[in-house]
Amino acid sequence: MLKKVPVQEAVGTRLVHDMTEIRPGEFKGAAFKKGHTVCDEDICRLQAMGKNHLYLLDMEDDEIHENQAAEILAKGLAGDGIRWENTPKEGKITLHAARDGILSVNIPSLAAFNMVDEVMCATRHNHSLVKKGELVAATRAIPLVMQKAPVERAAQIGLRENGIISVKKLERVKAGLIITGSEVYNGLINDKFAPVLTKKLNALGSDVGCLEYVPDDSDRIKQAVLSHLDEGCKLIILSGGMSVDPDDVTRTGIRKAGASEMHYGSAVLPGAMFLVGYINGVPLLGVPACGLFHRITALDLILPRVMAGEHIGKKELAFIGHGGLCMNCRECTFPNCPFGKGV
DSSP states (O other), X not given: OEEEEEGGGOXXXXXXXXXXXXXXXXXXXXXXXXXXXXXXXXXXXXXXXXXXXXXXXXXXXXXXXXXXXXXXXXXXXXXXXXXXXXXXXXXXXXXXXXXXXXXXXXXXXXXXXXXXXXXXXEEOOTTOEEOTTOEEEEEXXXXXXXXXXXXXXXXXXXXXXXXXXXXXXXXXXXXXXXEEOHHHHTTSSOXXXXXXXXXXXXXXXXXEEEEEEEOSOHHHHHHHHHHHHHTTOSEEEEESOOSSSTTOXXXXXXXXXXXXXXXXXXXXXXXXXXXXXXXXXXXXEEEOTHHHHOSXXXXXHHHHHHHTXXXXXXXXXXXXXXXXXXXXXXXXXXXXXXXXXXX
């Protein structure tokens, strides 16, 4: 319960919450901290802030202060790879990445959390690449004083899932590249795919352990895949031969190599002819020719998730359609753009 007191009569009382001051274009923050004892010198400033009354706090047993609520909420939200400090400001606690990796947000659980009255959590986009220490989410109880029950109910939504927000570590893997195409194999044109793919893998902390060039021959592609597996590659990327031309046989080669699961086609432009397959748990990614022309394609959305241990199936390739349209901007600013930000 809050008792309203005229500001002139509040000298000697302790503030029950941070008092926010806003000076447009200059400052927004706590002019007076929770627990500050009001003195005569504070009266004019408080009035200038529009505070003609202050409030004394007399909470019931079933009520909770915003700062206590924020602590309970943060505990429920934080999963593996998330750190936070119990130092709420104006009832808000921020959550940060405890390591480099890919942000994972349980979107349905986050929505259920935010459906609870008088609590909220805002996050960065799911599947964002983040660095250790970066801000990834923030939560707060909206009123100064609220019922304890809804706070605990919201926190339980996260606790049941071992946290709503986590950061998955990208594994350092030995990757194999298979560059298909008779024109490259026969030396008619110089290969441009291997440098592009190597750069993308290196940027995510992995190395190319095997590289092989093969013609448009499904049996040769099959043998290259099996050779890479024998060499211990934990990720294989194949370039080219993914379209509908009769001599595009990369998919056939992957199937002959023993792929137990294969998904051809993603809801992304560029990258509609992207392929994901698995052989004994090892992911194989088929990159269409657009990967040479466009700097960013479906590969850039899927590769970090694969390296974080996520299994990519038909559902995942379908869901990235929301936000999966590249605008082909004259100056590419990815990842600081809407591409791939739908889910």
